[in-house]
């Protein structure tokens with residue numbers, strides 16, 4: 256399998272080459288040259304593997320369709336090492352929980368539990384694999400990598416828990432000082448591993464991001480200190496996420512003739528893009544429903560064909576903060592497919608129109624209706640009031656407590672429910688991460704998994720710093736040997 260850029264660059268690369276890279280040289284995103292196709296027989300075989308050998312074996316089967324530069328035995332070992340019940344809490348790794356009304360034959364919805372990893376958000380599903388892939392590939396090359404990132408919460412902690420103790424990798428993670436939830440701060444700052452460095456910057460999330468960009472734009476510094484990232488445009492993260500659409504499908508269906516729909520709480524369009532890839536491979540997905548919060552860039556596109564990025568000032572701080580985005584960094588991948596892989600047009604709209612005018616308009620493009628038709632996308636948005644109501648309703652009706660992001664998914668999923676097709680909502684975090692909104696909705700504290708008892712009291716390792724590029728650079732060079 257070779258990978259190409261959505262903006263038409265001539266290079267074709269192998270998986271391990273793009274594993275440690277960010278954007279393609281022309282600013283595009285990497286995608287496989289084609290999506291491997293699974294027919295009924297192949298799906299039946301995967302269903303049997305899932306049923307008899309479980310998630311790690313299924314992950315190996317799917318990854319090996321896209322990765323031909325890691326020996327099969329090594330890739331299998333990496334999957335087995337990553338997806339264990341010790342790390343993900345259950346033997347199934349991603350169990351399906353029916354939400355069923357008493358007296359009804361069918362569940363109203365299913366929740367697919369993706370948030371039982373070390374940081375209680377679905378990002379662990381991909382990041383844990385990425386940690387093992389990085390360690391493997393860096394050892395093979397005899398290289399080191401210093402990951403520099405900015406986080407408002409979930410991504411940073413998932414990256415740190417994936418990279419802690421890994422040979423050849425250091426993490427420098429900036430976050431806005433005092434702005435993450437107390438639980439999130441405790442999760443990150445209580446890591447005492449030598450290769451993990453928390454940097455709390457005076458400022459907001461955008462200041463952190465600006466600093467990371469400024470450091471990365473110093474190409475000499477970047478090369479010398481082998482600076483890399485783990486952001487959501489990384490193809491390996493997306494690929495790892497494809498696997499749980501298969502596992503969800505096999506749990507919600509008995510035979511390959513049945514279709515299943517998924518609703519996905521969305522921010523950067525990484526998670527739902529993995530569903531698109533699964534569907535392109537032949538997984539019988541009916542609808543892919545994109546759920547946004549008040550920051551509804553994506554809902555607007557699927558309703559109107561107009562993609563209009565927000566300014567920082569127009570991006571709201573909501574109670575589902577991991578979906579507070581001004582633009583969706585993975586969206587270019589889907590649009591490239593929607594435009595029948597027209598790289599010239601993709602380059603024109605993402606590389607030129609968007610930076611010049613802040614929007615593009617596909618409403619009159621003959622291919623736009625395929626988004627809902629051929630590609631099966633629907634969308635909806637949810638607000639703080641919807642979120643509170645949905646958390647209350649799901650708790651009262653089904654006795655299940657959901658987090659704020661998952662609530663956005665459930666709210667939108669209920670609008671698209673079709674009794675003939677099972678609807679799976681991806682559970683993207685556990686309520687304990689966003690306790691204050693749960694208290695607002697239910698008047699009580701969310702349950703806390705036993706391993707997180709008292710983490711706010713643990714010793715913390717964090718460097719508080721002014722948001723200054725030279726200070727960050729000095730800190731990095733001090734901590735690299």
Ligand SMILES: *Cc1c(COP(=O)(O)O)cnc(C)c1O
Pocket residue numbers: 376377378409410487520521522523524525526527577578660683684
């Ligand atoms: C990151 C995140 C999302 C958004 O996922 P995308 O892949 O960016 O669409 C949703 N919910 C939670 C809890 C997250 O951490």
